[in-house]
Amino acid sequence: MFEKLLKISIILALIVVVLGAYTRLGDAGLGCPDWPTCYGQLIVPDVEDGTKLEGYERPLESIKGWKEMVHRYAASLLGLVIFVLLFLAIKGKAKHPQSLGLPAFTAFFVILQGAFGMWTVTLLVHPGIVTTHLIGGFFTTILLTWLLLNQSRPPITYKHILKRHKLLLMAVLFILGVQIILGGWTSTNYAALSCGEEFPKCLGAWWPEMDFIKALYWGPIGVDYEYGVLENPARAAIQIMHRIGALITALLIATLIYSFKTYHHLRGNLTLIGGLLLVQIILGILNVVLSIPMAIATLHNAMALLLLLSIITLTHKVFKMPLGQH
Secondary structure: OOHHHHHHHHHHHHHHHHHHHHHHOOOOOOOOOOOOOEOEEEEOOHHHHHHHOOOOOOOOOOOHHHHHHHHHHHHHHHHHHHHHHHHHHHOOOOOOOOOHHHHHHHHHHHHHHHHHHHHHHHHHOOHHHHHHHHHHHHHHHHHHHHHHHHHOOOOOOOOOOOOHHHHHHHHHHHHHHHHHHHHHHHHHHOOOOOOOOOOOOOOOEEOOOOHHHHHHHOOOOOOOOOOOOOHHHHHHHHHHHHHHHHHHHHHHHHHHHHHOOOOOOHHOOOOOHHHHHHHHHHHHHHHHHHHOOOOHHHHHHHHHHHHHHHHHHHHHHOOOOOOOOO
16 A cells, blocks of 8 residues: 555645646746635635735736645645555555655655645745745655655666766766756746847847856845846846756766666666657757747656656665675
């Protein structure tokens, strides 16, 4: 039951991340101006759009409200499942012995993630808070995936992994993490189309006017950040950093795949990583040239998480080597 519930929780976590992206891309982060209710109710109020409800300055937009509330319902269900997993781990119901450290930390982290969900609303979609909330969703999924991988018997390792290759894998994991953060920063600062619909050029140039100092602007608390506050040179700098990060990440992953080609037992993992990387690059380009279609933009977020999870799975296989294998 522990393993089955873990699989359900991972699917739920993926759904929550996708719903979060859909909510953010649909400019619905403030569809409900309060938290955890929506205009003081557990469901979106059944009144005409544009109505100003008593005590709230923001007029109701029911579609945006429902996007936000469905995301909250799914996130709450995920939190409940994670606490059930912790209870089962305490009761020793895991198929393979499971220390309580990781399930307990996952439960603690999902509470923290809920707090960031609240701050996303109460702090008026501050880019730093929203990006942290996005990364928290990714990290929650990683924790659940690692728990599930711990429940599977490690495969026989046919060849010892060289130390330099392990270091390369860690570098890939780090750079991919940074690139995902840059992607979140691009989205939360509304910088996805700051270069227009051009790729690989930006605003008709290879190196347009950019402001890298303001691109990393954190901004004060209490300002409404909906639709962004940065000037276009700063947004263009964010977009270019994301593109450069994508190039570096792609080259590093390609190097990883080439370097690991002699490890025959890892070929399945490497093929999956290569395929996901190719799809992710295509989606990123289509995002720009097609002006951020909702389906492609949401899929781009989901594919980033799947690519990260595929490398996490490879990491688990490389570092969780069975005893006696050298």
